[in-house]
Structure formats: C-alpha cells, structure tokens
Amino acid sequence: MQQLLDNITSIVDLTSQEAEKISEKFRTFFLKRKKDLLRGGDICKDIAFVSQGCVRSYTIDENGNEHVIQLAFENHWISDLYSFLSLEPSTLFIEAIEDSKLLLISNELLEQLNSEVPKMERFFRILIQRAYVSTLQRLEKSFSEPAAIRYKALIEKNPDLLQRVPLIYIASYLGITPESLSRIRKQRH
C-alpha cells in the first residue's frame, strides 16, 4: 500500500489521516498471467493500480484480431475509464501479461473517497490529464512518425520491455504487423 501512497504523494501531499482513508478503500487483487481483470461486454467496475507485474488492455475487431491499447507496468494505473464512468459495457479486455499484484478501487468507493479526501479529485484530474496528453501525443506520432522511431522511443522509455512483453503485443501496441517489427529490429542490429 505504501507504493500506492508514494504514487499519490508524487502529485498531492497527504496527511496521515488522509493516507489511512485512501488505504482503506483499495483492495489487493492477485491476477495470474493470461487471466482477465475485465472482459469486453462487462461493465468495468474498478480502476487498477499495478503494484507488481504487467497488464495490457486490448480490443478485438470484427475480424477477430486483437489490438493492444495500453501496457501498464508497476506504478501505473489501468482501467476502461469510459465504461467505469458511464457504466456502459466495456469494449476493452484487461489481461495480465505476468503474474500481477493489483490494488483496486470501485466506482462507489472512489466517489466516497473523493468526498472524504477532496485532494483525490485533484490527484485523478492530474493523472487523467497526463494520460490524455500522452494519448494525444501517441495518436499524433502514430500519424507523423515512422514505426521504427516510435519503437526506439518505446524501448528507451521502458528498457525491460523486450524481456517482459511478447513481441506480438509490442507490434500491436505500435499498430504494425509482427513482420514489420521484425524488420525494424533487424535493421537496428
């Protein structure tokens, strides 16, 4: 739980009472590799903080092909925010890539928490703001930067990505075929 509190205090200061109230609202959840936290069609009831492990979200298109939307390592948050907020069925699947330890908070408890600790509203605003900005930049780069440059930047930002995430998921995250990714990787050696 300290890891979660450290993540929150990197953005907002907390008193020990506030820290305690936050800790009470989250529950620990162990998710085995390949198991789903969320299945498309279900309502996303929790936001997850990744304490250990690695999790991905993906969508399945009408031809049955998977597309990786997000990769979340330790100290990152993952959810289908649209479904979580609107209570509409999710279009995303969330699955563990490694055995993972998650800290979950439900919509109901998050609302309680926001009113008990108003700073959490500020924390989530800033968290979502950063996620929004980085998603806009990813969209912008998917239009304007060659995949080889986006691959290089991804590896530099996540040096252990190749050890932890199958190439097929990395290719999908970049929006390219596994064959294109192989070609890019060969050119770099």
Place this chain on the structure above:
Amino acid sequence: MQQLLDNITSIVDLTSQEAEKISEKFRTFFLKRKKDLLRGGDICKDIAFVSQGCVRSYTIDENGNEHVIQLAFENHWISDLYSFLSLEPSTLFIEAIEDSKLLLISNELLEQLNSEVPKMERFFRILIQRAYVSTLQRLEKSFSEPAAIRYKALIEKNPDLLQRVPLIYIASYLGITPESLSRIRKQRH
C-alpha cells in the same frame, strides 16, 4: 459569455457570483480564417472555448506533411494541453478553418479561477476525462476499424462537417490519404 456558462453548467452547477468570476477571467478573441492561434515551437498560453466558427490543431512531420489532430466546432474546447501545463514549446499548430470567435483563458487566470471557484477544478477534470476517453477510443478505432466506418461515424456525429471542413483535413483527421477518402465517398453514393 452565456454560451460558455451554459457549457460549464452542463457539468457543474454555478451560483451567479461564481458565474461572474468565471466571466471576468475569459477574454474574447476573433481569429480570422487561416490565421493561427498557436504556432508550433511557441508556448501555448491559453485554453480556447470555440464560441463561433471552427478550429483545427495539427502537427507537421519531418517531411513537412501536416497531420490534423483535433477539429473543434462551436461549444468545444481546444488547446495544446501538454504545452499549456508544462510550459514547454508546443508541437501543435492551432488554426481557424472559418472566421471564429474564441473565449480564451490563460494558465495564470485559470489557476486563480480554480482557487476562487473550486468547482472549476471538477469541471476541467470531467472535461479532460471525456476528452481522454474519446481520444483513447479514437486510437482504438484507428487500429481496429476500417476508415470507411470511421468516416461514416464522423459524418453522423457532425452532419455539417462536409460543408465546413475541407476534405483534405477530414482525410488527415482520419489518418488516410485524400485519394482513399475520395474512394470511400464514391462507394457510398
């Protein structure tokens, strides 16, 4: 200004004092067609609410090609949030597609406003949250849905898009060539 207040009160309730404080912080700005509100390399100092007209943001890649990132019609907000928040130089250009009337608020006045009217923090959290969710969905769909389907959905959501936005920008927004967009439009007739 009433239009701006209506946009805000669609998300949070306001007292008349709060409405007045908000109105004081925004300034009206007329932007002629083809003129820039923001140029890449400059720091984005304002968030803009589109009161009349239509505005786009775009990026220019290393080969000099433009890529449309956002289209904002009346009652929508536009900015380079990354630059606005971080005070780093923008990678985006923001330009009027039609003669437009904008309501602008600077970073400094927005901070003042957030402390004078704490509800505004909540308003912007929800606004950004929605923008984030819709950008994630757009990213997801750019991977998983054929351009023809994305074009159809865009037109349904913005029935006067074709009358107001040049086809070259619509193609760019969809991440396809103008030739592909022509083919898609012919198939539909």
